[in-house]
Amino acid sequence: MIRLDGVTKTYGGFGLDVDVELGNEITAVIGPSGSGKSTLLEIVSGFETPDSGSVFLNDRPLDGVSPEQRNIGMVFQRPTLFPHLPVRENIEYGTAISDDEIRDLCELLEIDGLLDADRSPETLSGGEKRRVSVARAIVTDPDALLLDEPTTGLDEPIRRRLKYELRCVLADLDIPCIYVTHDQNEASVVADSVAVMRDGTVLQQGSYEEILESPRNEFVADFVGIENLIRGEIRETDSGRTVVDTGVAWVEPEPTVLDDGNVSKSDVCVGILPESVTVTENTRVDGGRRTQTRPHRFDGMPINSIDCTVERVISERGSQTVFLDCGLSETFKAVVNSGVTVNEGDDVAVEFDGSDVVVV
Amino acid sequence: MIRLDGVTKTYGGFGLDVDVELGNEITAVIGPSGSGKSTLLEIVSGFETPDSGSVFLNDRPLDGVSPEQRNIGMVFQRPTLFPHLPVRENIEYGTAISDDEIRDLCELLEIDGLLDADRSPETLSGGEKRRVSVARAIVTDPDALLLDEPTTGLDEPIRRRLKYELRCVLADLDIPCIYVTHDQNEASVVADSVAVMRDGTVLQQGSYEEILESPRNEFVADFVGIENLIRGEIRETDSGRTVVDTGVAWVEPEPTVLDDGNVSKSDVCVGILPESVTVTENTRVDGGRRTQTRPHRFDGMPINSIDCTVERVISERGSQTVFLDCGLSETFKAVVNSGVTVNEGDDVAVEFDGSDVVVV
């Protein structure tokens, strides 16, 4: 367990102010550049000293403990393998282990072919370097492991495999792992829980699903991929339903959170995942006459349904991404099945279920 | 139109050998690092001279034409805005334009707020810098535009918007745009067609859909995201059907391409997109007895269906990614709807339609 207890650090115009507890699981720290992710790692690893507050590792305070005495493993953005030592000596730099142990470890990380002779780390591919640097970090049996964007700079297919394999290896360690990344997909694959940072603070911490279901604010929602964020105002309709009036449609979350005291302001933002949307043709040729279908309407306004025009359709990997002009300031995005026929220029309606709507 | 006619370039251990024609559309060039993407751009832009062959721009040969006389715009990986010139002077570096024109351009790129006074490019955010560098490149009305990973280093939410907006701006130019990226999703969003490079050659060129439907080889299939690639052998079953025997199941593409002369070798690889797979529970409690359901079987072997165990389920953005152990050397990956209930450790069957199988 790692606990940061009122840790602050100021330098230049930047200030870190963090108060979190991370269990024996993999926590992804995500956030834009400059949000303090790396500073957080530097404070936990001991390379930076906080201005105030303390770091605890399994309830042992780390104040004044130098990096080499913390027993915290690190995997850096650049693999930082020692170029003057062969692969095996790199792995055993922290502690010498038996031939059997090293073989097991390398099989686990699929780098067993790299121990031959005096192979230099500079002859390794990008993916191999990362694996070796993970092996080097976990061979010392650390009490915690910090990883700083370990897949940066790798080609996509290699990265795709590595992140899943890292997940498996790290989960088996059963120690706190902090995994800094700027890619929310990577966060969801590798980590058990996610901490979203901005401007030096942790905005929200929880499982990826929890954050998707109730993001704390617009920034978090956008960062985890709730790309359709529409501003509106809470109002009661003539018939007594409480909805968010977005100007182009009413949005009614279900179960309603608008009048249960959880939302106190009247200007809110509703968020809908592109994947939670269906797109239906909005015009029907009806005996030669085109009539618009209005699937969900109430008091003259569409509910949980917006009329729009298809701007662009992109087919990819079993699905289509549809960009839509809904008369809003931002393009609306929907991910639909390959089977659905949508063409650029079509007038369509997007529909979504009230239960898929988040309010922030 | 840009045509590279037998263009070769050798240096160090690396050789480029390219013969392609790119129309007035956006072509994404994807491929691993070191595949020659950047060298291709350098030869088209004139900063490198090919060892042999010629580059043609709208049928005009560019041999011996210096970069500044080619009228080819460039957007670099680093934004390379001139730090000693204000934003507006950066945009007008290539050619001075009227206030109205520059205002229209900046509105299009959503950077109209940046022209005020003598704002220095160093005060801009990463996303703004990219937009300004695109504005600077297109203001000279170039005959072609080259973009070298223009979204690198941006935070995910910014990158997501920028790539779609780039798509819209570039498509309106109606000139050949070469867009180098290592991200196949970005390629599919931005480009009309894709060229996959490896080891200095273009392996395949076509629309993203075409490549997904018939990738030329395993490398291309993997690179565009057909992550489940299973090796097998073509054989005829006792009942005369031609299938790929993967050891754990028979795979039967539909329409069959195995005996129509298109596939000449007997050792092949079948590819299935993670998004084209359904996962069904494999055990049914039947009056207290567990019986296995075998949805598609033939001559005792499952067809287009593999028994496996769930290794890990990751929920994200309206779908779940399921990693499965099928007794193959690689983990099988399926992306299924959020509604499907799968738990780690479950015995399940993955099924896929013969029409979703590609053979390489």
Add this chain to the structure above:
Amino acid sequence: FGGDYTFFGLLGAILAVYLLYPFVTFFAGAQGNGISVADFTRPEVISAAKYSLTTAPISTAVATAFGVPLAYFLSRSEFRGKLLVDSLVILPLVLPPVVGGVLLLTGFGSFTPVGQVANSLGLTLTDSYIGIISAQTFVASPFVVITSRAGFDSVEEYERASRSLGKGPVETFFRVSLPLTSGHILAGVALTFARSIGEFGATMMTAYNPHTMPTQIWVTFISRGVYATLPIVAVLVTFGLAVVVGIR
């Protein structure tokens, strides 16, 4: 960085103290040896300052005018013999200045062909302004070439941007490369100037007369002892400090 570097600090402090100590003893000792403000206006001090301050700027200007284009050419072009020119540019840095002086004498001395041609035109290439400048330029020009080149090496992508926007190499050089590398070039100019004004070994050979400041220090030291050099030393130390602060 969170570590204990006392061990390195203690070893390093010995060198730091060794480098600092002579400054302290000199300025402390000069006070105790009756050197006054009046000594700063002695005719030989004024004369040496005049010669140094009229030659070093010219040497620096010449080194910059030709060294910056050379640096740019080396940074951008591949040609046969490039390695030779690269080495030639560093050589005066690692060569003892007296050697530089000897070499220059054989190239431009009064009895060499070049020297005789110059004489017939009324120019004296040694023991003259020109002799001082030729020694300073030979010894000091590498600084501006090396630092400018490092600057030019770092702005290639900006130049590509300029070229792709339709600007040729010369326009690109003046509108992009030069402004972006002005920091590097200025640092090189400062170092070249410092080296020029402090030049002693080569100048002793090519122009013992008229005395520049370093030559005058030698002459004063021989005739009147070490503390009598204070006025010139003080001026040169001040210059040195200004350059060190300037290039940071």
Add this chain to the structure above:
Amino acid sequence: FGGDYTFFGLLGAILAVYLLYPFVTFFAGAQGNGISVADFTRPEVISAAKYSLTTAPISTAVATAFGVPLAYFLSRSEFRGKLLVDSLVILPLVLPPVVGGVLLLTGFGSFTPVGQVANSLGLTLTDSYIGIISAQTFVASPFVVITSRAGFDSVEEYERASRSLGKGPVETFFRVSLPLTSGHILAGVALTFARSIGEFGATMMTAYNPHTMPTQIWVTFISRGVYATLPIVAVLVTFGLAVVVGIR
């Protein structure tokens, strides 16, 4: 790079030719002035070579032994007065060597407190081996400090890796930092050695006798003319070339 850089090449060629020409005239002229292989074995040549080759390695070793720890300390630690030490380390580079010699005389001359203590112990700090070494060390040590420091600045992340694997600062220094920066340090050692062996201005002050190679060039030039310096000049030019090739 696909461009026409003739303009820059022509300007730059003027400086390149100016730097090359004296080498040609010297070695061509020496041949025509009856300098033979026998001159290489003249007693004053042997003696000067002996003094230079026994002092420069010691100066280099001293500068390295204390300069590398100083560089490391400056690279890793923040402390009050760091800017002062940073400047102090560059200062001898931009200061005229004669000034360095004057300063050293006031610190270690025979009539200074330090000099007198040394005398009573039987050590002469000026006009001796020690005088040569003290001048060379003062003037040449900045090279090894500056290049080593650039090296140490570039390996911080490797050190963090080592520290995170349980190794303390000293073990990390010897197992990681030192091997990874050996290239930088060797370049610094080469430059320091070249500067030491070529040292003239400061050595003239602190140890005119015994003559090192540069001093001997001066003495020979005064007494026997420029071409008589060929043996020592040839040795020093060869050294210089070796260093230039070595640091590439």
